[in-house]
Amino acid sequence: MLTTLLDVKEVDKEWLELILEARNLGITVDEIKDFLKNPSNT
Template sequence: MKDTVVEVKSLDQEWARLILEAKKIGLTKEEIRAFLVSTKEL
């Protein structure tokens, strides 16, 4: 089975974009942080 390679820089940019979008729709830092913490469990 071939491993999938993900460039960390592009992944970081995607997370940054998602966080900025969340702020635009009015989510608080605490709500964003809670979401990010919950994704670690997946």
């Protein structure tokens, strides 16, 4: 159980880094949400 919780925290950290990088590149929050809802529309 502890390993699973640690894995989840690491994934969340990676997601946060990806989102911050996207924002630094000028991608809007709405564009990120749209991509996550429909990744095939890129």
